[in-house]
Amino acid sequence: MSASIAARRGSRWLPELAVAVLLVGLPFGFVAAFDTVDLLSRILVWGLFGIGFDLLFGYSGLLSFGQAAFFGTGGFVTAYLLTSHVVSNVWLGMLAGVVAAMLLSLLVGYLALRRVGLYFAMITLAFAQLSYFVEDSPLAHWTGGENGLPGVPPPAIDIGPVAISFGSGWGIYALIAGLFFLGYVLARFIVRSPVGAVLAGIRQNADRTAALGHSVPGYKLSVFVLAAAYAGLAGVLLGIFQSYMPPGAFDVDTSGQLVFQTVIGGVGTLLGPTVGAALWLFLRDELQQIPGVGSLWMFILGAIFVLLVTLLRKGLYGSLVAWWQSRIAVPAPQQRQAAMQQRDTAPRVTVRPHQSAAQPTPPSAAGAAATPALEARSLSKNFGGVHAVSDVSLTVPTGEIYAVIGPNGAGKTTFLRMLSGEMSPSGGRILLRGHDITGHSVTAVNRAGIAKSYQINQLFNDLTGRQNLRIASLGRHRGALRFDVFRAADSIPAVEDSIADLIDELGLGATADLPVSTLPYGEKRRIELGLALATLPSVLLLDEPLAGLSPGERQDVIRLIRRLAQGRTIVLVEHDMDAVFALAARIMVMHLGRPLAEGAPAEIRRDPEVRRAYLGGLKAHAHA
């Protein structure tokens, strides 16, 4: 294990090194084959464009069909500033182009990111089309309309005796390759950083990422603007490379070509788009030479694209990378079996003399006793005319386990969703240690100290248990929104210690390093609980934590809940009556959205109304 970690550390810079070697070596091959390095320059412009897009689509799951807007804006702002001599310093003009693309993306992102999925793709496409028409007509005086802007000058370095112009051929290649390398290195840093971990969380389950205290809108907008910066820089480089900025940069086909190249090469690989661009440009240039087939080059690319999307979603380069990784890694089933065995021989749940690993900071002693940890005052929720929850109040002192029971449809889950901030109440107030948190977002509520584990697992399925817990723990340790891109996600000692303790406490053992999707249900259930715990909540909301577990697993989790209750407040919704009566200090019975009774377990057991409405109809072990 430690040897493999050492090997991984040693190969940390291997991809960067390989890219650097290729960027220096490949152009000689291109010159030998095509007499010019220009094709490679063009590939790298698209590749740089694609690195930004891959951060957006491949890593964050945001499929934009409108990247042309930023590509064109970057290119045209620079081209205009330089050709009209408003700015004489070429470097400054380039910077202005990139900044302009980022500013536009801030506006487009603010509007488009209000919607997700298909809507997001359609809206970005529409805004790109808008920018095309704005360039074409109202701004034609500055942009040249459909003629574009010729004569974009190249930058130069001129320090006394040293004067290098990045004009054409090798000069412009050096500039493009240098910026491509910087762009790649930066993207690698981001992907490995805590920011990259949160983006992966957003891609797989944005709602849960928000519930773990991360500002999902903030990260989405940030990565959108970042992708626009890459697009803008690529557009700037295109104008300089061609000495001409074409209006086609804004065209919907530009956005389409980028999506094509990225998917063909492979999403989530950073270099996939460059491979896709190479294939695209090569087919375009070479296939066109062949009579009869030439005009079909786009059709062939389209067919390749459809085939890859259908059968090889990882793309060409992505599949190659995956194949390589599977060769050097231990075969997955074998690894899984070994991990399971190790877990089974280890004690299920470590019973520890000292305090629980995920212990919250204890509330200040003075006044803590007087102020209840959690208070709900006549909470209500209506859906249209349906009163899902009406006039439910509760007061839970610190350290108490409070259970909410009732038949299905009683409004328990809705009630819990209001407490966790997932749903804002139609009426009533929620107080956390005396502070009003009514109507706060789920992210704000989590940051205030309430975490929920869900009835249906809400995990990041492609990631390992450890990575799942890391996303949760990062929220607590580094705030809702932070751009710490120059450190690795797994390099924060406080986070790693807390995850390691949690893995111990949950009895996950070596299964923690397997992808969650490959784990059995019981393990997933414990990771679900672990995600909530990793945010170190002072109030823990548990929505049917025992659902679907075997009797043995139930006993483990019941013991765990009891231990977690030390210094922490727990609101529990559960159908397992044995568990509820064994754990809870007080119980509320809900029926048809209203509280029916509240009291100590013994009182509830005796309550005639409760017996009639709920318990009476069920045997002690029934799980309604």
Place this chain on the structure above:
Amino acid sequence: MPPTAVILSQAFSGFAFGTLLALMSSGLTIIFGTLGFVNFAHGAMFMLGAYAAYVVLTYTHSYVAGLIAGALVLLIVAVVLERGLLQFFYVRPPEDQLLVTFGLSVMLIEGIRYFFGSDSQRVSPPHWGDGIVNFAGIFYYPLYRVEVIGIAAAFLLALYLLLYHTSVGLMVRAGIEDRLMVGLLGIDVRRMFLLVFAVGAMAAGVAGVIFAPLSAVIPDMGTPFLIQAFVVVVIGGLGSFGGAIVGGILVGELLSVTTAFNPDYSQVSIYLAMTAVLVLRPRGLFGAVGRI
């Protein structure tokens, strides 16, 4: 301020274009509503309809034959694509569905380009569409453009009757509300999906046939139309039939009337309207709460 006659004439134009856009968008919207995916090949299907009209009208000069051919071609294309490929994408993430229809759209466009070239083809309006209508001496208008409104409206009405006055339509609408439940009720969801995809594709194809005599027929002609249909459904609310009609006419009018004032802002205006809707009513004018 342009003369009133110009504005009126443009408003009329906008209405004609709007009904076509509504027909196109209603196809997009029912496919989304039932199957849950946005058909990026919808613009290419529109283009196929126009080429079907071009071929059939060139040889038969029968407009009705053109309409039937447009519908038939799209029926075949839709059945082949849905059975052969798209049915395997219902369980995949929405992004994959979007990508595969995008790839199909490129193949359709490039396939047509291979056979017909990139040159624009002309389709003449039907003989009963020749002539000029005099609108009370205020403005004059080509007869076919007046008839377009009636033809597109007739197809919209047929679509409406199919959706709202047949048992099949009831199933489709129930499917839009709750796909899982309809499946649980024992309705063959697979056949319903195929039906809806075919009907939606045929709506695009018929819109293409009707549009063919009004414009140059080229392989790329569907793309701007597709993007305008996106604007329509964002404004009207994706998945809403009424939204597609109101949004279509609204976008048609905006495009056309703005031209009377300043053609530079004609295209820009519809995106500004879309932005306004996104800010003020993100789910669209008629969109249901909670659906995407």
